[in-house]
């Protein structure tokens with residue numbers, strides 16, 4: 001496809017060439033860095049995903065070479081395809097930054113902010129999003145919406161209160177399993193992810209909903225409360241599996257396998273496996289192979305930008321003056337900004353930001 | 367008496383029945399179109415008529431029809447939007463209840479124009495009894511050869527199917543409607559692709575309002591050019607207005623868009639004035655989603671000109687000092703009505719009806735409702751008013767479908783025009799629980815800016 005026609009698109013004054021049909025978000029990911037809009041609902045491996053969370057809104061200041069008129073509204077970059085000569089403003093547009101801060105506030109409005117007791121903490125996209133794009137504090141002074149926790153079968157727990165309704169799990173369940181039994185009930189701010197009459201999710205690939213969930217709404221019951229993500233050491237491993245690609249990431253502490261997940265790319269999405277297909281993994285690999293002997297270790301995983309392990313951004317931030325106790329029925333969230341000083345499962349005496357490299361479990365086992 | 371095209375015969379005894387309808391000249395437009403016109407000529411006629419969509423957005427119908435994609439071998443569909451759930455809007459209901467054959471006739475001609483062999487009516491679930499009326503009319507049309515195979519020997523086949531909704535306002539949004547019609551959850555689709563390219567079952571589809579499709583009948587009968595002579599400017603033909611609120615004669619009226627708002631409210635032919643001799647405080651002229659206007663801006667534009675009941679005049683001044691024709695749900699508020707409570711009621715509706723797909727609408731509508739309730743109960747703060755303004759501005763334009771805008775606009779307009787009433791609720795929390803702010807200055811003549 002060498003004679004493929006490439007389109008020129010300029011995002012925040014950086015020009016790239018991409019094939020027709022590429023979305024603005026994909027083009028921005030090609031550039032990388034700050035120019036890439038955050039994406040909470042889009043998932044390139046899931047057909048039909050995106051367009052919902054509105055965190056990826058950008059301004060199109062020039063439609064195309066042919067029709068240079070700007071687009072009147074901000075557009076969802078994950079669902080808008082580029083035109084030749086298009087000019088896009090992301091972080092150079094005050095309008096975008098304002099709208100995005102608004103979206104972050106909306107997403108956190110009913111979120112419980114229970115990061116200290118949430119298994120997703122440390123690899124939660126909502127946490128990252130709020131640090132990077134949000135404003136300090138909430139202006140919401142009402143009681144938050146809550147749901148009861150639900151077990152979806154033996155392996156998965158749904159903590160709907162944390163859900164941001166990105167629909168990724170719905171698409172995953174729909175596209176990976178033959179029978180649809182997982183979807184959304186109700187609507188508006190009372191909409192919820194649900195299975196029909198709390199059905200167990202039996203499908204062999206259903207565990208992947210845990211990996212696509214950007215927050216801690218769907219968690220691995222075999223890992224629940226066992227450890228914090230940043231104490232465990234991720235390594236790449238594989239086994240021969242006749243159901244899936246068998247290529248996974250093991251989360252180890254010492255020789256103990258605490259958790260098995262699919263391998264993810266720098267955007268937090270499941271990577272392609274060596275067979276060229278998306279590396280979804282089966283339930284057996286994910287939940288039942290918890291012995292190191294089950295696996296052939298390939299080596300340590302590079303810690304990606306989503307990992308709290310590689311960041312020091314959580315340190316030294318000022319805690320907002322908050323109305324949290326009021327809206328959380330008098331409960332004070334243990335964590336707002338500085339995870340490491342308040343988390344119970346942490347060792348506060350170890351200052352992560354002072355390590356020159358990503359922290360490993362060995363740092364904590366000293 | 368203004369011209370009547372849709373409801374002229376609505377009160378003829380027995381017009382619901384085929385025989386009477388036919389005797390009164392019904393189904394002539396089908397004969398004319400199928401026997402003497404090509405589908406393209408029908409589209410052309412509708413274009414010439416200047417007909418604008420009656421569902422709310424006012425998009426020119428002929429133009430919409432000409433956008434429909436025609437890939438080889440792919441069926442196309444016409445879908446009639448009878449979901450009518452906008453608070454204050456009940457005109458489609460009236461039309462379908464009283465003169466159902468007019469809609470069926472319009473649907474046949476429009477299906478012919480668009481090449482739709484299977485045409486759907488998606489009707490609001492609560493209109494359960496109207497489903498029976500429509501199905502009876504469809505059966506009669508079948509029996510008399512207006513539907514089915516090879517209609518009038520033209521080679522054109524057409525069937526009409528009625529599908530009931532299940533009670534969600536959002537299913538009136540055209541792409542949510544299509545999802546629902548396909549048997550899925552009624553979430554609006556992300557556009558593009560537009561229905562004209564990928565609509566029902568990914569086939570090219572046109573979605574039109576009941577009234578728009580009924581209007582095709584007089585357009586074909588009299589010709590597009592004649593139709594365009596009725597009305598004024600780009601507001602051609604007649605429009606059904608459902609009037610409600612504090613007026614003497616609530617009901618559905620057909621107007622020819624040349625009368626003033628004042629005449630519409632006060633003349634005996636239409637609303638018959640404000641009930642109990644009260645004074646007019648405010649009005650939502652086009653269904654709950656359009657901006658509310660205080661009396662002074664409703665009757666006259668900011669330039670001091672008389673405001674008329676048509677698309678251009680109602681939107682004169684943009685959102686700063688104007689409103690919209692919308693769906694024609696005309697809600698009148700007298701001096702005893704509280705704008706804060708009223709705005710809260712609308713906010714509650716939109717919170718309840720948001721599909722919950724996109725975060726600004728899902729979370730923002732609930733937040734606005736809570737703040738408005740607090741203000742209404744006299745527990746609000748001054749900063750709540752600014753916060754409301756901010757929330758609505760963060761929702762507007764940033765959502766998947768226009769429900770987000772529709773939830774934001776009423777709040778924005780209420781604060782824009784009635785801010786002192788909101789402030790009064792904060793400053794006099796106890797008084798606000800026992801009496802209303804009243805008419806205040808909202809009917810006072812406005813200063814026309816020099817040079818306007």
Ligand SMILES: Cc1cc2nc3c(=O)[nH]c(=O)nc-3n(C[C@H](O)[C@H](O)[C@H](O)COP(=O)(O)O)c2cc1C
Pocket residue numbers: 418419420421422423424425427430447448449450451452535536537538539540541573574575576578579767768769772
């Ligand atoms: C939330 C929402 C609800 C709507 N409800 C209706 C409705 O009940 N009936 C209707 O005709 N149009 C409704 N519309 C407008 C439709 O999306 C669409 O524009 C209309 O059916 C097009 O028909 P027209 O061109 O004949 O006006 C609604 C739009 C939105 C955003």
Ligand code: SF4
Pocket residue numbers: 162163164165166167168169170193209212213214215217218
């Ligand atoms: S449970 Fe997770 S993946 Fe599913 S919609 Fe909620 S946030 Fe998205």
Ligand code: SF4
Pocket residue numbers: 536553554719720721722723724725727728765766767768769770771
């Ligand atoms: S704007 Fe509201 S109703 Fe429309 S898609 Fe978004 S959440 Fe659903």
Ligand code: FES
Pocket residue numbers: 038039040041042050051052053054055056057076077078079
């Ligand atoms: S990532 Fe684009 S809207 Fe969610």
